[in-house]
Amino acid sequence: MKILVIGSGGREHAIAWKIKEFSRRYEVFAIPGNGGFTSIGECIKGDISNFGEILNIVNTKKINIIIVGPENPLADGIVDFFETNGYKIFGPNKKAAFFEASKCFAKEFMKKYKIPTADFEITNSFEEGIKIVEKRKGPYVIKYDGLAAGKGVRVIENFEEGKNYLEEIFIKKIFKGEPKVVIEDCLIGKELSYLIFTDTNSYISMVPVKDYKRVDDGDKGSNTGGMGCYSPPSYFNKELEEEIKRKIVEPTLEGLQKENIDYRGVLYFGLMITEKGPYVLEYNVRFGDPETQVILPRMEGDLIEVIESIIEGNLNKVKIKWKEEKSLCVVIASKGYPGDYEKGKEIKNIDKVKDVILFHAGTKKENGKILTDGGRVIGVVGIDKDIKKLRGKVYKAVETIEFEGKHYRKDIGLEK
Numbered sequence: 001m002k003i004l005v006i007g008s009g010g011r012e013h014a015i016a017w018k019i020k021e022f023s024r025r026y027e028v029f030a031i032p033g034n035g036g037f038t039s040i041g042e043c044i045k046g047d048i049s050n051f052g053e054i055l056n057i058v059n060t061k062k063i064n065i066i067i068v069g070p071e072n073p074l075a076d077g078i079v080d081f082f083e084t085n086g087y088k089i090f091g092p093n094k095k096a097a098f099f100e101a102s103k104c105f106a107k108e109f110m111k112k113y114k115i116p117t118a119d120f121e122i123t124n125s126f127e128e129g130i131k132i133v134e135k136r137k138g139p140y141v142i143k144y145d146g147l148a149a150g151k152g153v154r155v156i157e158n159f160e161e162g163k164n165y166l167e168e169i170f171i172k173k174i175f176k177g178e179p180k181v182v183i184e185d186c187l188i189g190k191e192l193s194y195l196i197f198t199d200t201n202s203y204i205s206m207v208p209v210k211d212y213k214r215v216d217d218g219d220k221g222s223n224t225g226g227m228g229c230y231s232p233p234s235y236f237n238k239e240l241e242e243e244i245k246r247k248i249v250e251p252t253l254e255g256l257q258k259e260n261i262d263y264r265g266v267l268y269f270g271l272m273i274t275e276k277g278p279y280v281l282e283y284n285v286r287f288g289d290p291e292t293q294v295i296l297p298r299m300e301g302d303l304i305e306v307i308e309s310i311i312e313g314n315l316n317k318v319k320i321k322w323k324e325e326k327s328l329c330v331v332i333a334s335k336g337y338p339g340d341y342e343k344g345k346e347i348k349n350i351d352k353v354k355d356v357i358l359f360h361a362g363t364k365k366e367n368g369k370i371l372t373d374g375g376r377v378i379g380v381v382g383i384d385k386d387i388k389k390l391r392g393k394v395y396k397a398v399e400t401i402e403f404e405g406k407h408y409r410k411d412i413g414l415e416k
């Protein structure tokens with residue numbers, strides 16, 4: 001069977017790795033993939049926003065199943081496009097992808113179905129936005145409605161900051177789509193990524209993850225796409241999981257059914273665990289990056305069986321076993337990331353690391369060498385029962401891998 005993964009990150013590398021780990025009979029392809037992907041499958045050049053181009057590749061390579069990694073093609077309707085043409089594709093359709101593509105839509109949905117989320121107001125007018133921030137005291141949060149690659153959310157401390165951000169959105173129009181915002185209360189607590197597989201009628205929870213978004217140790221510095229993560233977080237337990245299912249997952253699925261939204265894929269709940277219990281910060285409509293890099297190594301069995309059953313709407317017939325061991329991922333980034341960074345640095349000692357899995361992100365293979373090709377370069381992932389040993393082996397590998405200007409967080413998994 002031939003499987004095509006759309007995307008180029010560590011997430012996509014991990015998806016393909018998991019598929020191959022179960023059976024070498026699966027052949028994996030990626031558009032466009034990365035330097036590490038070449039060791040397990042074929043990378044094909046292509047523009048992932050051009051569905052016609054992808055269709056040609058799917059036909060030429062006789063692909064059986066397409067798996068979509070990132071959110072943009074989902075929001076643009078890649079699943080609708082391939083389904084109408086009779087292909088098997090994994091991910092939510094355009095209507096369902098609105099849960100991530102519009103934060104306003106997601107918030108209205110949560111309000112309607114009484115899913116715990118921060119109190120909020122929505123506006124598509126600058127003047128009204130100013131009136132809202134005038135009466136608010138910081139901290140509160142302003143979120144741009146549409147997809148913004150993790151750059152649309154700001155925690156606001158005072159009126160000046162609020163006004164400035166509204167000006168950027170409504171007047172300078174720094175984001176491509178319609179200017180519209182959610183203005184919401186700031187929640188205090190610990191963040192948790194909780195992902196499920198679902199075909200709307202039933203669901204299977206994945207193992208929970210704590211993601212580290214800030215660039216520097218101690219959660220300091222700028223926001224990034226994610227500098228590392230581990231599973232399960234120290235503050236996770238059975239009671240919390242039951243509460244998440246009862247207050248959040250199940251009401252979300254009931255809401256989907258009532259709204260006649262046919263959701264098939266991965267649904268990701270970005271949660272804040274507060275003193276009053278879990279609250280939803282946002283929904284994502286796909287696997288997280290780097291969450292996937294720690295979730296899939298803990299999964300047993302055949303990911304393709306799960307994916308096919310979701311495409312066919314038979315997820316209730318499938319069971320997934322998860323390993324008891326913990327898993328941890330440290331992302332090694334290029335100098336300057338998340339700001340401007342240089343590319344094309346040679347990555348050395350990749351073949352010298354032991355006892356870990358390397359999921360490549362911003363890398364490319366050129367003349368037999370692996371070069372940096374992005375901000376987040378490689379995710380080093382380990383699995384072990386003991387968190388100390390786990391951190392030990394992951395960081396040993398992180399230190400072994402060398403390229404000019406590499407940087408990484410040293411406190412991944414150090415939670416009490």
Ligand SMILES: Nc1ncnc2c1ncn2[C@@H]1O[C@H](COP(=O)(O)OP(=O)(O)O)[C@@H](O)[C@H]1O
Pocket residue numbers: 118141143149150151152153184185186187188191213270281282
């Ligand atoms: N209401 C909130 N209270 C406190 N922090 C928040 C709130 N909403 C978002 N955040 C912070 O901002 C980050 C990004 O927000 P999120 O809604 O996940 O949007 P995106 O991932 O699209 O940027 C969250 O991971 C969290 O750290």
Ligand SMILES: [Mg+2]
Pocket residue numbers: 270282
């Ligand atoms: Mg988020």
